[in-house]
Amino acid sequence: MKEKNKKKTEYIEQEFEEIKALLQRTQADFTNHRRRVEDDKSNFVKMASADVVSQILPVLDNFALAAEHVPQGLENDNWVLGIQAIEKQLEQTLFANGLDRINSTGLQFDPNLHEAISEVSDKKIKDNEIISESMAGYLLNGKLLRPAKVIVNHIIK
């Protein structure tokens, strides 16, 4: 009888300790969660526009491409100039909202800012230097939004 009671007491004590620890863990988890929700909220406010802005970037890209292909003789056409003014307006609006263009051509390749899409091998140019940019890269409020797609000089030893 005493043996049974002793075992029972031990079992209850053990269960109690486990449940107490679990409660503490749960309370801690909740506090952490609450803190993280607050952090997430302020991050969200900062980066909420990131998704929409990324979706607008291809429009900027295509304007740039269009500018490269203005038909001969129309460079000073008023309508063409008007379209280019609209492009500028789009750019300025985005820049005013925290968008920053990443510099690439002529600089050293940095995988934190650039994405290499192909390479050339020119001994006359420095190794790892960016030859040209295929698509512009951008930062939003200092954080990488889209890496610049570039062609890099890779000297094979």
Place this chain on the structure above:
Amino acid sequence: MGKIIGIDLGTTNSAMAVMEGGEPKVIPNAEGNRTTPSIVAMGKNGERLVGQVAKRQAVINYENTIFSVKRLIGRSFDDKEVQKDIALVPYKIVKNGTGVSVTMDGKDYSPAEVSAMILSKLKTDAESYLGEKVTEAVITVPAYFNDSQRQATKDAGKIAGLEVKRIINEPTAAALAYGLDKKKEEKIAVYDLGGGTFDISILELGDGVFEVKSTNGDTHLGGDDFDQKIIDWLADEFKKEQGVDLKSDTAALQRLKEAAEKAKIELSSTNETEINIPFVTADSSGPKHLVYKMTRSKLEGIVEELVKNTIKPCETALKDAGLKVGDINEVILVGGMTRMPIVQKIVKEFFAKEPLKGVNPDEVVAIGAAIQGGVLGGEVKDVLLLDVTPLSLGIETLGGVSTRLIEKNTTIPTSASQVFSTAADNQTSVEIHVLQGEREFAADNKTLGKFILDGIPPAPRGIPQVEVTFDIDANGIVHVTAKDKATGKEQKITITASSGLSDEEIERMKKEAESHAEDDKKRKELIDLKNMADALAYTAEKTLKEAGDKAKEEDKKDVEAKVEELKKVKDGEDKEAIQKAYDALSESIQKVGAAMYSQPDEGAKAGEETPSEESKKEDEPVEGEVVDDSKKDEETK
């Protein structure tokens, strides 16, 4: 003891999750992404790059960028898979003892060491996110991994500073994520179509243990192949129509790749999308644009063959397990590609049942690993696993309305209280009619129970305070208490879980509520209006009595007439009529109420009353009333 995180160390992408507050949570990496590419590289300056950043320089540093190292871990040099890889990958693979080594920047590394670099980044990012040290993990491996591969994965963890508490099979982790371990005996098929590989596993659950009966698949079939098919089709169409081969133009190819992936994703949720790539290329005749409308059925036609290729391995796996399609109890979908409707369709057709897909297919394995980690760490104790109440609970209130106290999907245990009152003067008892369901009216919901609280001291309607409390304990048992705040008297009822509804009934009720939402809303608005009309009529009569002599005789008669009018229509169904009578009475009774407060000066009273009448009436002179021209001008403005 810290948290044991769950890691899905994938061939192309890895993910991690942890149990928090009894629920699995995916941990984003330092870049904010929920998955991390399983790529490692030695950069130009000798710095180690892991994840997305390594992927970005793969093209120019291909000899020192290691991807898909999972295909090599724990294998010997002579292994067929290894030999196949040597021919395919741009980095060097050499023999090393019983295993292999890969070369980065002139140095040799074992696949375990390379995997450790990935695990190390995941560990660091997890610590940063959780704000605490992480030293233990559960890592998943394919069900077909042998001892050597499992041991090598464990070694990778050790090198990264993680004690690997357990190595579990990916399909088993998926089953855990869906809570299938709660069932008694199940035969489960796990269909995993990810970025680069396809795996089908047949599991059998018995006595709380998952056994892998068979596996099959294709180690070189995944989302990338689907994208390639779309790219090929687009390039071919363009060549046919415009005579230019886009695949030979690096920049154009890049844009094709992105457009193909975007279209694939969009067509999983829409039936048609437009692929729009202006200025995709240019030739002597000027710039060219790629603009195509792609329908979901067109896309499915392009990739159908790839999806059908996954069926043969499924048939073989079933045969090897000694089972027939009818023996399978559940099918689980894993891997991003399973989001495509055609994949889901073909899986459903083959297994003749609806596959489980509620958990994010990219994260399901990591989540299962986290759950296992939670169990090992003692966090997931059966007795404290939380449930939710599937349907809303409430009581019936005036007008047959169902008033919710606890919303559906509230985690239990929980409790909620609200104070109610009586509907009639001198009402000394209230009937508490406990309801379960989403409909607006008591008659449409399920009755869980009824009880009466009496002994309420006689009082005008709306005065007594009866506090109704709903309490649901961890076992789902509902306790409803009604307490009269004046006397402290209370009555309660206990409702056990079994008196509720079955799963099918719950689903049906939810669907019915949705389809009836509009109708219910209109009816409820009408009932609310009727209740308000009732209350106003009552208040108006009371006010008249209290006003006594203070109110003018004509105003009193006016109010009485309006009350009669309201009483006539309020029991009908004409919402507009009730609203009109309500507004009319409201306006009239305000005059009487105002009179009870104002000075006993007839002239001033008239002056006060006229503007309010004029502002409400049309802009025309009112016969026999003092019309102040200046005031009138103000109103026309």
